[in-house]
Amino acid sequence: MEIKVEVDNNVVILRPVGSLVASTAEFLKAQVAKLVEKNYVHVLLDMAKLEFIDSSGLGACIAANKTLAGSEGGLVCTGASEPVRKIFRITRADQKIPFADSRLDGLRILQDKAFKGGGKG
C-alpha cells in the first residue's frame, strides 16, 4: 500500500492505494502521527483507491480518528466502496467516523471544523 498526500488549505487528504491490512495498518497510524506533530489535525481519508481493508485496517482508522480528535481535529472518510462501508457499518465505526458523500463534502466538513478551531487554519 502507498498513501498519496495532498493538502487543501488546512485539510490533509490521504489517499491509500491498495490494501489497508495487518501488514500495512501501522503505516497509516504513523502518517497520521507525523501530521499531528506538524499540527495538521483535519484529515480526509479518500478511500477511492482502497481495494481491501481488514479489521487491522479498520483499527488503524479508529486509532487515527482518536489521535486527531485528541488534538481537536478529526477524520472524515469518503469514496469507499460498498464492501468497505459494510465493515464500518457492522462494527458501528461509521457512527464515530463520518463518511462524506463526496470529496468536496468531506473537505467542507473538515474546513468548517478547522474554522471553528483546532490545528492549522
Next chain:
Amino acid sequence: MTDRTITLTFTPDFRTVDLVRAALQGICRELFEPDGGAFTFELALAATEAMNNVAEHSGASVAELEVAADEEGVVLRLASPGERFDSSAAAAMPDDASDPDGAEGGYGLALIQELVDRLEFVYENGRNVLTLYKRFNNEGITKEG
C-alpha cells in the same frame, strides 16, 4: 462441496497472508466472480481475519488453506498445528467502535461470523481447524462449469 479443491500451504505471517489472500481473490475471479464483487471481498476478508489470527496467536510455522467450490458456494478450511485455540472467547464483537474509547482491535472473529453463513472449529490431531462456509446468494454470481 467437493467440485473443485485447491490447497495453499504457507508460512503464517502478515505479509504472506497478503499473498494468500491475493491467490484466493484470483481463484474467486477465475471461477465465479470475474470483476471481484462483494462475495469475493467478504470471503477474502473472512479468510484474512482467520489467517491473521493464526499469524498472530498460533506460533505455527506453517498453515494450510483449503478452498473448495461448487455450485452452492465456497468452503474454506484453515488448519494450523499448535496448542488448542479457544475461539469462543474471542468471537464476540468488542465494545463497538462508535464509543470514543472503543476498541481498536479484536473485531476479527466477530467479523468472520458476520460475513460467512456457518463457522466450525475443531481441534484434531494437534491442529486447529477452522471451517468457513459461504453460500452464493447473489444473482450476479454464476459459476463456470
